[in-house]
Amino acid sequence: MVNFEFLVPTKVVFGKDTESEAGRLVKEYGGTKALIHWGGDYVRTTGLLDRVEKGLAEAGVEYVELDGVVPNPRLSLVKEGVELARKEGVDFVLAIGGGSAIDSSKAIAYGLTNDFELEDLFLGKVATDRIAPLAAISTLAGTGSETSNSTVINIDTLDGPMLKRSYNHECARPLFAIMNPELTYSLPAFQTAAPGADIMMHTMERYFTTVEHTELIDAMAEGLMRTVRTAVPEALANPGDYAARSNLLWAGSLSHNGLTGTGNVGDFACHAIEHEIGAMFDVAHGAGLTAIWSAWARYVLHTKPERFAQFGVNVFGVENDFDDPVATGLRGIEAWDDWCHKIGLPTTLTELGIDPTPEQMREMAEGAVEARGGNLGGFCHLEASDVVAILEAAR
Structure with missing residues (x-):
């Protein structure tokens, strides 16, 4: 066995109806205005988004929305999210979904706190240990991004092929992860x-x-x-x-x-x-x-x-x-x-x-x-x- 360090600071809130705790938890971790980030119709049509937004409102946390995440999440949407979050004065990023939504949210959180080009982060040209506060509500069992230190993004540029690259740092572990198995039924x-x-x-x-x-x-x-x-x-x-x-x-x-x-x-x-x-x-x-x-x-x-x-x-x-x-x-x-x-x-x-x-x-x-x-x-x-x-x- 080789030497290792192990730290997983993410607070896991697991079980039925736990998404109702999102607003309280965002406020507990200092959030006053959240960017809710997801992809696909599921989050809205099932009422999940309404429940989350109701909890945020009851906790006195303002929010803005950004839909559009696709499998193999794109850097172009990440940049749109950074611009929106800065314009709206967002201080917390809340992902709803699987690994694609969570990784896209992590990349937005990196962009909010740093002033370099995000391409450079994923291409290994720069490094950082700074990220905006973020959390996740999991709707899919798979990538484990809700408690991992990994962020995987597809760099979609007009002047070259799409590149799928990752950046790993302990700062990218979400502050909390809400995990309700019932959200994966459908x-x-x-x-x-x-x-x-x-x-x-x-x-x-x-x-x-x-x-x-x-x-x-x-x-x-x-x-x-x-x-x-x-x-x-x-x-x-x-x-x-x-x-x-x-x-x-x-x-x-x-x-x-x-x-x-x-x-x-x-x-x-x-x-x-x-x-x-x-x-x-x-x-x-x-x-x-x-x-x-x-x-x-x-x-x-x-x-x-x-x-x-x-x-x-x-x-x-x-x-x-x-x-x-x-x-x-x-x-x-x-x-x-x-x-x-x-x-x-x-x-x-x-x-x-x-x-x-x-x-x-x-x-x-x-x-x-x-x-x-x-x-x-x-x-x-x-x-x-x-x-x-x-x-x-x-x-």
Whole structure:
């Protein structure tokens, strides 16, 4: 186990009707005028927005609205939000939604407090530890952005290709996160399955490590993954299953708040590769991850086959061939593919509905390596040529 620091200051308010607490909490944390930021009709048509705004008004907190967030959130909307918030004298940002709305809100909060170009933050040209107060009301179980330090934004410019980039800093953890599993009942099946796979992947990116003696965190990660493996099909079969939805919503936060990465060195190559796929083809993040993971897994399997064997046995219950960890590891990868197909997700680029050209593959490979500063992959270091081979194998 390696040295680590772990701090998650976000106050989690979990359970039924907890969205009614939003106004009180914003006021408790010093907010006097909030920017409410979301995307899609759900927030308004279900009455959620009305309930939140009623709570803000009762707490004496003024507010302005900004709709328009889309999957793979755009920097152009972030800039619009910064301009609106400054014009209106906003001192608090309140996200309603999943990872896209929360990440867009985090970027707005960065923009409110800093005077650099936001592109430069996500391109690694500047850094900051300053952000405006923000909080989140989760309506989707997946990214864990409601308690994570990560912000992922698509840089959409007129003079170049869209780039999907992240900035990670502890200041970006929301002050509070409201998590009511009932708000996830009406999600379409795909918006349950793909984020569910993202929960798994956030855990797997940390789980596949070459660090030894991580037994405690392994057990916690494996328990989380087993729970998600079961809960996603249960929620798909019965969208109103409060227990399944609760497990998924809480697992989403625990998978990406840093807990399952304590004491080890994770990988995150698949996330870097998917960011390039998402930027180029605008696909759903979770589905992009499942489309490439097994190709990555087979490519790096021999780095530490015992790790893949442990994953297959302890998470998916495959038969353990004690004398052949490679064979056991391959069964685990196959079990992952089977699970993805059962919940309606792709395990190849073809199934994802894209067919990148060799030139596009090279561009994505070079972008993934560049985005990680030339240091792609903690479990197995990858060069651009390796990423191209993985993308070829994922077709």
